[in-house]
Structure formats: structure tokens, C-alpha cells
Amino acid sequence: MELAKAAEYLKNYDGKRIKLMEVCGTHTSAIRQSGIPSVLSDRIRMVSGPGCPVCVTVTGYIDRLIALSRDRRNVIVSFGDLMRVPGSVMDLAQAKSEGADVRYVYSPLDMISMAEADREHDYIFAAAGFETTAPVYAALIAEAEEREIRNVRLLTALKTMPQAIMRVADGIDGFIAPGHVAVITGTKEYEELAAKLKLPFVISGFKAEELLASIYALVRMTQMGDSGCLNLYPQAVRPDGNPAARERVFECFEKGDAVWRGLGRIAGSGMYLRDKYLDYDSGSRGLDTDAEAPGCKCAEVITGRCRSEDCPLFGKACTIQHPVGACMVSQEGACFIAFSYGNKL
Numbered sequence: 001m002e003l004a005k006a007a008e009y010l011k012n013y014d015g016k017r018i019k020l021m022e023v024c025g026t027h028t029s030a031i032r033q034s035g036i037p038s039v040l041s042d043r044i045r046m047v048s049g050p051g052c053p054v055c056v057t058v059t060g061y062i063d064r065l066i067a068l069s070r071d072r073r074n075v076i077v078s079f080g081d082l083m084r085v086p087g088s089v090m091d092l093a094q095a096k097s098e099g100a101d102v103r104y105v106y107s108p109l110d111m112i113s114m115a116e117a118d119r120e121h122d123y124i125f126a127a128a129g130f131e132t133t134a135p136v137y138a139a140l141i142a143e144a145e146e147r148e149i150r151n152v153r154l155l156t157a158l159k160t161m162p163q164a165i166m167r168v169a170d171g172i173d174g175f176i177a178p179g180h181v182a183v184i185t186g187t188k189e190y191e192e193l194a195a196k197l198k199l200p201f202v203i204s205g206f207k208a209e210e211l212l213a214s215i216y217a218l219v220r221m222t223q224m225g226d227s228g229c230l231n232l233y234p235q236a237v238r239p240d241g242n243p244a245a246r247e248r249v250f251e252c253f254e255k256g257d258a259v260w261r262g263l264g265r266i267a268g269s270g271m272y273l274r275d276k277y278l279d280y281d282s283g284s285r286g287l288d289t290d291a292e293a294p295g296c297k298c299a300e301v302i303t304g305r306c307r308s309e310d311c312p313l314f315g316k317a318c319t320i321q322h323p324v325g326a327c328m329v330s331q332e333g334a335c336f337i338a339f340s341y342g343n344k345l
């Protein structure tokens with residue numbers, strides 16, 4: 001169907017009320033930025049899911065980073081968006097302002113040369129992420145091994161998506177599957193999820209027209225009672241994904257339980273360095289504390305049970321300048337996006 005006709009259909013849709021979840025924070029951002037919610041019928045509600053890595057990282061992990069940063073032998077290296085995620089006492093930015101050596105980089109591999117040039121310190125990367133970023137951390141470890149650079153470490157908060165999607169599926173009528181994750185995993189995991197949940201999934205690109213086409217496909221599938229996984233992003237997502245990247249990850253990491261902010265403990269949804277690489281680990285297991293700031297609704301927002309605007313702190317005590325919860329920190333966080341673009345969810 002032509003895009004204009006699909007848009008017309010979505011605008012005039014008057015079937016049963018449906019709730020669709022876009023799992024990935026980059027999709028949430030693209031949907032809001034392009035104004036898609038404002039052209040949808042009131043009977044179609046889009047909610048964001050647990051696909052922002054910073055948003056689902058628990059306070060216990062941030063607290064561990066802060067504790068490591070207090071040891072003057074350590075240099076903490078991170079992507080910028082983790083710097084302001086609140087721990088139970090402070091965030092990394094505050095630790096830095098109090099004298100901790102905290103640096104941010106655009107690629108984890110940059111840390112290798114930093115560590116090589118300064119053997120006096122241990123360089124610890126804050127490795128939070130999903131299947132998408134795990135191959136980069138595996139590459140970092142492989143390179144450190146090859147170049148015999150022993151003063152690099154990871155503090156991992158690596159998670160896999162399917163189990164989390166199972167956890168949030170109650171009340172959801174269809175999913176836009178995480179596109180970047182599917183580039184690595186392929187379509188099979190989402191076909192299996194669709195079959196287990198008896199719900200439609202669409203793997204989508206990130207352009208407005210691709211997302212509109214994906215939402216149209218999902219609405220049509222819900223109308224017809226179809227479950228299954230449709231790959232509308234075939235230019236990037238192959239059925240078997242990226243087996244070489246998965247192999248690198250498997251060599252380096254093993255599965256374990258992980259605690260997600262707002263979702264609790266999910267069996268087998270974490271990735272941890274294997275025993276043979278434990279010298280590169282900074283104590284990543286057991287960082288389970290998940291302490292929300294009073295009044296913060298991140299747990300409900302991440303699971304599609306609450307809109308960001310319905311949090312009493314939204315735009316008042318909690319803003320991009322002064323975030324109270326993790327969802328207001330990352331550019332992939334639902335509250336950050338709602339605050340930035342402001343159209344109806």
C-alpha cells in the first residue's frame with residue numbers, strides 16, 4: 001500500500017483500541033521526532049519499551065562504578081550518556097567533579113590505546129548495552145589479549161532482549177522489534193517470540209516512512225489476528241543476522257541472570273565474561289540493587305504502563321537539565337524524548 005494511503009488508514013482507524021510497543025529507544029526517538037503519534041487515530045497508542053540500555057541499568061551498577069572511581073588507581077571510561085544516570089548517592093558526573101578520573105569516549109576501542117600509554121592505572125569501561133554493543137566489548141577484550149595490555153577491564157551490564165520482551169508483553173497488542181539488535185541476532189528470535197506470545201512483530205527501519213509502514217503492518221496484523229514476524233528492514237537485517245559477531249560474543253561472554261531497572265531479575269538475560277577472561281572483569285555480577293528515586297515512574301515507563309507525562313515529576317522536578325530518573329538522561333530514554341519533542345504518546 002502507498003504510504004499516503006497507509007497514513008490515511010492509521011488516521012481514520014476506528015477498530016478496537018490497540019497498544020503497540022516500540023522496544024528500541026532509537027525507534028521511540030524517531031517516532032516522536034517525526035511526529036508520527038499526532039497522525040495516528042486515538043485508538044492506536046504507541047508506548048516505549050525496555051530498549052534503552054542506560055534506562056534499564058540498575059542503581060547497583062552505577063554505585064559500583066562510583067566505588068571503582070574512588071580508587072585512584074582506576075580510570076573509568078564511559079559513553080557520555082551514562083555519566084548522569086543517578087546512582088543511590090550520586091552520578092558519575094558528580095564523582096568526576098569530586099576528583100575521580102572519569103572520561104568519556106565515542107568508541108570502547110579508544111580505551112585500548114589510553115591503557116597502553118598509561119600502565120600505571122587500570123582502565124575500566126562501563127560496558128552497558130544489548131546484543132548490539134556486546135560484539136564491540138568482545139573485540140576490545142580480544143585486542144587487549146592480542147596486544148598483551150593487561151590494565152583494561154570491563155564493568156558489564158550487558159543484556160539480551162527477548163526475555164525482557166516476554167516480561168513486558170502483557171497488555172501489548174504488537175511490537176516493533178528492536179532493529180539494531182535484530183541486525184546481530186537475525187529474525188529467528190523474533191519469529192519465536194511472536195509464536196510464543198501469539199502476537200505480531202515487525203522489524204522496522206528508522207526512517208519516518210519505514211516506521212509508518214511498520215505501524216500500518218502491525219495494525220493490519222492485529223486486525224486479522226495474525227501473529228508472526230515481518231521483516232520490513234531486510235536491507236539491514238538478514239534472517240541469520242551477523243553470525244560472526246555472535247561467535248565473537250559467545251567466545252567472550254556467557255549467559256547469566258540480570259536485574260533490569262523496573263523489570264526485576266530475568267533469568268538468562270545477562271551476559272558476563274567467561275571464567276577465562278575474569279581478569280578483565282571489575283566485579284560485574286551481583287549488582288542487583290534497583291532503587292528508584294521517590295516519585296520516579298521509570299519502572300512503569302520502561303514497561304509501557306505509564307506515559308512519561310503522567311509521572312508527577314515530569315517537567316517539574318525532573319528535566320533534561322536536572323534528571324531524577326534514568327529515562328530522562330539518555331537520548332534514547334522515553335522521558336528525555338517526550339520532554340524534547342512533546343507530542344502525544
Ligand code: SF4
Nearest residue numbers: 297298311318325335
Ligand atoms: Fe523518572 Fe523523571 Fe521519567 Fe519521572 S519524568 S519517570 S522521574 S525519569
